[in-house]
Amino acid sequence: MGKSAFEGELDRSCYNKLYKEMQKYIEDNCDSIEFHRKSNFVREVQFASLEEMGIERVTKIQQNDDNLTFNVIVSCDIEIEETVSRNRETDGVNQWFIASCSADFDGELKNFKVNDIGAYN
Template sequence: MNNLFKDMLAEHFEQEIYDFLQDHIMNNYDQYDLTRRANEVNEVLEASLDLAEVLRVYNIKQDGSDVAFNMLVSCDIEIGDYFAGENITESVCQWFELSCSAVLENATLTDFSIDGIEAYNK
């Protein structure tokens, strides 16, 4: 069932997941210590999502047609710094756990929403 959910999410909501993560990262990058995995960037002055991949869907709970679940997403984030008149950028990986909900009817997910987000690895 987990792979079925993962496939449905990738097929129907990939762009929505990407857009949510992009917006969250651009507006909240200072909440995460992204320099921990960086080699060149010392202070993150900007960040944007480069790539997002759903790794797994778990903790699925269904009540009638309403479904709640968690999703683990690996994100490649482009971070940037400015030093001595030069822009410095590099890509770092950050995993996020998304709390999601949807409606499952006729083997199709609808009304998908991301209800919460937390850093999975710190």
């Protein structure tokens, strides 16, 4: 199934900013997001890095004049790691997140902002 026109515009004009916000969230919260439950090797996540991100769908689009609020569901491939007795263990895991976003729209998306991010289960 193809992307909607809105998803295409979001992907084109806001992907990089969304990626940076997601990367920061993952790095800052790697110890509280339960990545270790998805890993065969890493038991205590000490570092996590976003490797790849895909926009899966956009939901709850609400418009008030030119201002839009919406949720973006993303699939993220993440590398996690820990060091135990000088041995570095790494693993790749996949996690979906939901980002609550806002933007102005006057034919194109402007002033895109990520307001909140959480795990999507």
